[in-house]
Amino acid sequence: MSKTVTATRQLKATPERVFRAWTDPAEVKRWFKPARLIMNAQVDGLWHSEVEWEGKRWPHYGRFTRLERPRLFEQTWMSEATHGLETLVRVEFEAKGGGTEVRLTHSGLPEDEAENHRKGWEDILSSLDDLR
């Protein structure tokens, strides 16, 4: 069984503006701040990004599967955290209250198994050691 993570935010900008912030590589660099970004925002276009997070560099990659400007886009998303599985990130933009409501749905995330729990736990402990 897989898991889904959602996040929403009310933003003070038009859906068109917010859609551009997510799909124009020059814009994405300014707020997502990837260490590296390659992005071809069209259906079947590929993307690759490397994100610095928790003191580590995480490579992510995938493919755009839907782009319906300025309403939504979808991309597949793979990383170490998905255990190589193809997960799906959908971002929807709805005009609301003079701005835009963003709804992000990240689905298909692998269920944490006991083994992964332990692995994550060990990783955390070893990073705690490194920090000392």
Added chain:
Amino acid sequence: MPSRLDQAFAALSDPTRRAIVSRLARRPARVTDVAGRFPMSLNAVSKHLKVLEGAGLIKRRREGREHHLELRSAPLREIARWTLRYERFWNEKLDALEAFLEEED
């Protein structure tokens, strides 16, 4: 929404507290043993221990006059779970997007 997870992250944002957690991850210890490892007063160490206890990261057990400390792994396991990490990741990114769009106008 300040959750137990937020408390755990806040508690771990301090290097002394991370060092205490790391020490207790190896084996439980007495308060005096833990305090002896840090170049600060027992009182200062106690304050750090209270923060860790408040976040549910450590548990204190009294045996007579001695206080024993041990790690509670549940909050740390929660931090380690990928789904929760992704939830945190996306919320941080949306915060960054919000700030970016607000800077602009």
